[in-house]
Amino acid sequence: MIKVGIIGSTGYAGQELVRILLQHKEAEILMFGSQSYKDKKYYEAYRNMFKLVDNVCSDGSVEELAKEVDVIFTATPNGYCSSIINEDILSRTKVIDLSADFRIKDIDNYKEWYGIEHRSFSYVNEAVYGLPEINRELIKTARLIANPGCYPTCSILTLAPLLKENIIDKDSVIIDAKSGTSGAGRGAKVDNLYCEVNESMKAYGVGTHRHIPEIEQELAKAAGIPMYINFTPHLVPMNRGILVTAYASLNKAMTEEEVRDIYEAYYKNENFVRILPKGIFPETRWVEGSNYLDINIKIDPRTNKVIMIGAIDNLVKGAAGQAVQNMNIMFGLEENAGLNLIPLFP
């Protein structure tokens, strides 16, 4: 039984970790970390957990926690994990960080986009970018996982096969992404009030969203050369779900079948990636609550472009589900242990 501590268990991603791990036969949560609900029952933060979790939230020292658990998930604001990580902790426990602290390998890039001085940059190189479909082997032996962002997970996996196979023009990539509102977190902000989000659609962070360098870094690995992309996120009046609609120019004329074959081959052994049948495009409702990524593509011969569409649940494959997938790999479990979550509809 893997002993788990969650720092930041009362944010949306933290709660989703709790939901998934409660259903995981080989993991047990020992510590529900929270500053805002310290010394309160966990179910006071999330009443769905009444009678399911009787634990009290705590805000104790990471050092002590590292002695007691096999893995720590940090579902905390950017800057937290990098401020506490050290050799002592990593020698005792594994760490899966759901924040951005260890995702960006270039320190200048990190500083530029996040505006935070990194406090443990020496561990950035050790940290493995936890996208199992791409980095599975490295994850197996990692001590520290940089769990990918929600937009990057969906964007990278939707685009990587065609970049890797040099099918599309690397300078032509445009990613138009749409996210449910849980991606904005549980902080009390006017912009995220029901009446402000409901019945509206908007772009935000236009040209400046912090997931841009993360997407570019990983797509560059797939492409083999530096990448600069356009990425525009949008806020959708729904709780969960990310839809990525990506556009690129084809390097040469190809049929839809040829392109879909590339995806099928690339993901043929993957549990959590579903390449949809021709003509059926991803919709976020069909992955809600599950760890699936649905993908399909369309060739537009009139403009010689390929439209690539991917959908995930931002809290599952985009955060907590992927974190558990990483945990499973790190501990030698079946990769889908606790993750056979059937999408909930309607």
Next chain:
Amino acid sequence: MIKVGIIGSTGYAGQELVRILLQHKEAEILMFGSQSYKDKKYYEAYRNMFKLVDNVCSDGSVEELAKEVDVIFTATPNGYCSSIINEDILSRTKVIDLSADFRIKDIDNYKEWYGIEHRSFSYVNEAVYGLPEINRELIKTARLIANPGCYPTCSILTLAPLLKENIIDKDSVIIDAKSGTSGAGRGAKVDNLYCEVNESMKAYGVGTHRHIPEIEQELAKAAGIPMYINFTPHLVPMNRGILVTAYASLNKAMTEEEVRDIYEAYYKNENFVRILPKGIFPETRWVEGSNYLDINIKIDPRTNKVIMIGAIDNLVKGAAGQAVQNMNIMFGLEENAGLNLIPLFP
């Protein structure tokens, strides 16, 4: 392994049965019945099931099905199950009917409220009303289960303890119920279009809803005398969930603690009923996707009334989850087998 056939597997309740049974370790769905999707892959009706269900929908004879499966779920329009049931079928297989056909024990009552001539009334008496918290012993040996309606499940379990203990005035009961839109089914009707339901709230079936005789029949059993209630359902712009707000006059002054103690005692061995702590009232979001019923009450000393509030997921405890709970009991499994569903939030 229990072999299952589902007639009407492509309605919302049918699909929820599929979702739950796929996670059930001791059940296997052999037949996905559907008229509208006959000969089509099941995932064409519900694309969340892509790669999870590869079966083709069929519309075969019930007689043949009865030979092959241990239990048939009928998630069909009212009138269907009563038209096909017979001794031959019941001698071969168990039947759990999610329609209203076998719920109403008084044939005149059935005819009056449903406007349908009952075609197998001789089985109405045999059929057990499948509310495990009340009829568990009868369910164990039943061949035919009348699976309760969504509103009745929530209403009856929220009110029964106080009626049974004679705490409330039987003539004073008012039930104001609110339901998500999945309760209206997947039929293509203008009234259920997104733009018609969204951003609105309405009462419907005022004084005439078909769940009235069902609620009255079962509450009368709890009370020991005939019951006539006011029941007003409302449509809420959300997918899932039923909230029941019930009102009744207290027969004598009581404290909230005394009344809550009655509930605690009544449901103390129940897996799926949660009596909430004082001052915390049920909200549908906290039970979504799960088989829970959350209950709490409030005494209003100014008017000597008790307000009883209950919340369920209409598709789970109000339909498919309860049907599986009944199956578990009928087959001697753990009652919560396949039903440890953690509420999905947000």
Next chain:
Amino acid sequence: MIKVGIIGSTGYAGQELVRILLQHKEAEILMFGSQSYKDKKYYEAYRNMFKLVDNVCSDGSVEELAKEVDVIFTATPNGYCSSIINEDILSRTKVIDLSADFRIKDIDNYKEWYGIEHRSFSYVNEAVYGLPEINRELIKTARLIANPGCYPTCSILTLAPLLKENIIDKDSVIIDAKSGTSGAGRGAKVDNLYCEVNESMKAYGVGTHRHIPEIEQELAKAAGIPMYINFTPHLVPMNRGILVTAYASLNKAMTEEEVRDIYEAYYKNENFVRILPKGIFPETRWVEGSNYLDINIKIDPRTNKVIMIGAIDNLVKGAAGQAVQNMNIMFGLEENAGLNLIPLFP
């Protein structure tokens, strides 16, 4: 041209006042009061007003404002208006207060329910409860209007005719009310975040909501004797709208036509009350954005109860629209000036 100042113009009710007054041919807003947006352009708070309102928000003295305008609307938190009102102000300008400060005539009642010491109780008796359908004559000459709450407006007008005509048992009244989320205001609270409200339904303030004494006070006037009611508000995942479903026992058997005739007679000269045809019940979507109150009733002969249903837009007839209706009456304008707002659907 009536010169208007709005204190608290950047809350939801304040903004609705702006929307309505901009379309009012005989009123002009001179002052957009706001603490939180002081010295900022009004459209920074509400970008729908870009190019429509070029004014800067101010937070100046009420005394100065009283010299410049003919009427001040206070759409402010409870306790504010009572803290600033005095003879000097009322001698110079009329005041329409959208808060609860001057609604409750019994000072003990106010203290008990609001927990605030009233700082200008001498004006409570002078203040007219601004429900034009009931107090039109008093409003004409009032200096200070206590603009009714949203739930009270809908509840009182839905129930008053039958109480006044002694048709229903005064001890049997139950009001189950449902409100859109704009009623909760624009404050940044976790409970009002999109993901917390969306896809859920809950009761709140059960037995303790501050609109109870207001409803009771006004219904008592209609009934001619003290009233104690059950009132349970619910939060609905929609922006606007209040639906009131009220229940009461009939004092004697009556037909639906007879009861509807009472409503028709009571409201026959009213512009903003629509008694719907038999069998058609109010839905909030049909009044959204307008000053209408829709009403219909149903007799349930099985329980000898009448179900009374009313629907308004909480921000219009439940707040800003009614405030403008009061202004029109106070200044001798056509009562519907600026209020011929057609409900926006879908």
Next chain:
Amino acid sequence: MIKVGIIGSTGYAGQELVRILLQHKEAEILMFGSQSYKDKKYYEAYRNMFKLVDNVCSDGSVEELAKEVDVIFTATPNGYCSSIINEDILSRTKVIDLSADFRIKDIDNYKEWYGIEHRSFSYVNEAVYGLPEINRELIKTARLIANPGCYPTCSILTLAPLLKENIIDKDSVIIDAKSGTSGAGRGAKVDNLYCEVNESMKAYGVGTHRHIPEIEQELAKAAGIPMYINFTPHLVPMNRGILVTAYASLNKAMTEEEVRDIYEAYYKNENFVRILPKGIFPETRWVEGSNYLDINIKIDPRTNKVIMIGAIDNLVKGAAGQAVQNMNIMFGLEENAGLNLIPLFP
């Protein structure tokens, strides 16, 4: 007073025409055309209109109608208007067609995208594409207006200035559009049920949407050369609103100020186009219920692209509002007569 007949008055666009024209001081609706509600009161289709419209819907001959009214609006399925138009009708009355029948000037293009044989192609050349900001002069004297589609209105006006000024690469244009569900009409289809649309986001008509040739035709006029674009529409769980996020490569490096100046100049005399201040991007909530188009742009120097964002209410500027704007121009009224609609929020 302009006498108006509306054929197809019970669809969403037809009802929006009714809402707007009821507030128009110089127009009067004589005929509420409808097949599905023939001989029924108009408010039976839209109960918001109870007490506002007492007319009965009719399904009479267009010839007779043409004798009685000054202008006919056809808010009908594609193929209808072209089947009834003739010289006799156009000699008696003006026609504003909200369908696609007269938008596409190339008959082969029409046949290819719409799959309908055009029955009055001789009038296609006469018909003026009713986008006032571009074709105002032609509209003044037109007999027959092809009222633009919702997506085209938003797309064309958002892109035209930069194409006209040759600022962007004509081969690089990508339009990612998002629409509220009212755009799908009031037909009873499973795909448009509340539970199917709610809590989801999807692309549809990928590469095949019928608005593509319309957008290309009009952008080609602005650019002066043929245009081929990528256009991907998405369905958003909200009632109203279109957001267009368009991408293109800059022909040369430019500052945001320079580009915004082009828009400011292009639309400087326009009532209904609002170029937002730097850094504030359009959101559909800020135009809901109004005839406004909000636009802003962002330069991404890293990729040398410009992101152009526009937002409209699909039923107003995208349909009925624009139709009334055309009517005003055709009849020599103030262009904003009846169209000073203030966006409704929240």
